[in-house]
Amino acid sequence: MLEELQIRDLGPIRSAVLTPAAGMTAITGETGAGKSMLLSAIRLISGGPADAGRVSADASQAWAQGVFAVADDAAAAEAAREAGADPEDGELFLARTVPASGRSRAVLNGKSVPRSVLAQVADGLVTVHGQSDQLRIASSARQREFLDMVAGDRAELDAYRRAWEALRAVDGRLERLERQEASMRQQADYLRESIERINRVDPQPGEDDELKARRSRIENAAEIAQGVSGALAALDATAMGDPDARGACDMITHAVQSLRAIRVDGMFEDTADRLESINADLADVVFTLSRQIDGEESVDDLDAINGRIHELGELTRRWGPTLADVIAWRDKAALDVEDLDASPEKLAELRRERDRLFDEALRAARALSAARAAAAASLSGRVGEELASLAMAGAALDIEVTPRDADGRRPKAGAADAATWPLDAHGCDDIAFLFTPFPGSPKLPMGTSASGGELSRLMLALELVAAERRTGDGAGAGAPPMTFIFDEVDAGVGGKSAVELGRRLARLARSAQVIVVTHLAQVASWADAQFVVSKDGGDQGVATGVREVRGVEREREIARMLSGSESEASLGHARELLADSRLD
Structure with missing residues (x-):
């Protein structure tokens, strides 16, 4: 809901503040007073194109700002958060500066943003129905969105979108397989050959490091043997085959025996125990060193070890840098081979899955189409009733929902077939809003078949029916209302029809904020608030002022x-x- 509109130096308006009512607000004033500048300000803060020619004479720039109340979970609030401009206390500030020369600047809650962001945010806050704004509803996408909103077909839409996404996912897989079948077979062959080569070598984690350590021992066998032998001779000479020599173990044993021969109670028992513990450790060391001499590999093993190290090195150079990396690559490649296997059997299985998903999507699309068709018939009838009361007797709106899947065909997957598909991201329908302005006229697309005033009244009728549906469904309860702005809606209307026009604007204002620019007292009288745009003389010449009028x-x-x-x-x-x- 628009809480406040501020304008500075825009056309004849030097400064103005508009605080519209939550219900219906009428903007009135003499022709040429500058009411269009209020709409220009709304379009500016809604991301519309900037026109430096609209800057007031002798001013350096024009500026407009709209303050909107917004629900925290509204689409506009989410769009603002994505742009890094969180709502402040439930409000969004949309501002635009247009210099007399140079580029305009868009600001959202104090943060500079592209004007496309303003347009995205404003799209969920305000809708302008004027002669230059009606072309939006002429697009089939907008018409489909409007019909879905009135139809209340959210469940059918969600079901179809899930089915569509699943179908497109399997189509993508099929397309990739069929387009890249040859290259994928080559890739699969390469992976299989690589896996086979790695498996022939059968590397084990850390094996290369262990082999290099063994090679080092063989290459230094003499030095190792000499050192180990010297150590054994010092520790236990008998282990080296010399029964007459005495080593450290023998001498420690002798020392233990000497200490235990002392008969003084407990004096050297602890020391003897410690020496026995040391002797046990030395015996273990002797045993380990003895095994080193006994198990020392021969020089003949060196060729086999070098050969194995070379094999492992070839693997790490291609798929390393470590053997663990080689093993991990092999395991992943085995999985990739399954995905890359474009065998006829796998393709046939995937095509069967694709056919099943297509049938599911088609059923969901038909359910969505049925909901749209029912809503289209109801909407057309209700709009016709409203048009009759808006000085457009004999005018009619026909909403055609034409399914594209009459023959139930199931096209092949692939981008080349997309143009012939009965399905797209939005279902299986072609939707068209066709307007008949008077009896006997052919049905013509909206936007090309009526004047600005007729289109504004047609949009009023559409918004009224949509508001009835929203009120009936309880949608948006407690949330700030949407803002609708109507311009030229009273063109060609007078008398009783003008009263009915005002009544319907007031009805719409029960569920939405309505701002109408009007020349008719019969329309303005229904407003909750009325603002007058008038020319005022002063020291700086003629300017336009905006003021609210009440009472007298x-x-x-x-x-x-x-x-x-x-x-x-x-x-x-x-x-x-x-x-x-x-x-x-």
Whole structure:
């Protein structure tokens, strides 16, 4: 909901602040006073194109800002957060600066953003229905979105989108397999050959490091033997085959025996125990060193070890840098071979899966199409009823929902077939809003078959029916209402039809914020708030001012709109009109 619109130096408006009502607000004033500048300001903060020619004379820049109340979970709030501009206390500030020369600047909650971001955020906050804004509804995408919103087919839409995404995923796999079948076979052959080569060598984690250590021992066998022999001779000479020599173990044993021969109670028992523990450790060392001499590999083993190291080195150079990397690559390659195997059997299985998913998507699309068709018939009828009360008797809106899958064909997968598909991301329908402006006229696409005023009233009828549906469903309860702005909606309307037009705008304002630019007192009288745009003279020449009128001032403005004067008769008529312009 628009809480405040501020304008500076935009066209004839030097400075203005508009605080529209939560319900219906009327913007009135004499022709040429500058009411269009208010719409220009709305379009600017909605990301529309900037026109430096709209900057006020002698001003360096024009500026406009809209303050909107927004629900925390609204699409506009989410779009703002994605742009890094979180709502502040449930409000969004959309601003635009247009210099007299140079590029415009868009600001969202104090953060500079591309104007496309303003457009995305504003799309969920405000909708302008004016002659230059109706082309949006002429697009089939907008018409489909509007119909889905009225249809309330969220469950059918979600079911179809899930089926569509699953279908496109398997189509992508099929397309890749069929397009790259030859190259994938080559890749699979390479992987299989590589796996076979690695398996022939059968590397074990850390094996190369162990072999290099063994090779080092063989290459240094003499030095190792000499050192180990010297150590054994010092520790236990008998282990070296010399029964007469005495080593450290023998001498420690002798020392233990000498200490235990002392008969003084407990004096050297602890020391003897410690020496025996040391002797046990030395015996273990002797045993280990003896095995080193006994198990020492021969020089003949060196060729086999070098050969194995070379084999492992070839693997690590290609798939390393370590044997663990080689083994991991082999295991992953085995899985990749399964995915790359484009055998006829696998392709046939995938095609069968694709056919099953296509049938599921088609069933979901038909359910969605049925919901749309039912909503289209209801919407067309209700809009026709509203048009009859809006000075457009005989006009009609036909909403055609044409399924593309009448023959139930199942095309092959692939981008080349996309143009002939009965399905797309939105279902199996072609949707068209066709307007008949008068009896006997052919049905013509919206946007090319009516004047600006007719289109505005047509959009009012559409929004009224949509609002009825939203109110009936309870959608948006407690959330700030959407803002609808109508321009030229009263073109070609008068008398009783003007009263009905005002009544319907007031009805829409029960569920949405409505701002209408109007020349008709019969329309303005229904508003909850009325602002007058007028030319004011001053020291700086003629400028345009915007002020809210209430009470007697509003009666005078309504009287002026009725008869161009403020006579007692016109004032009495104005008071009567204001009193009668109330919804039951």
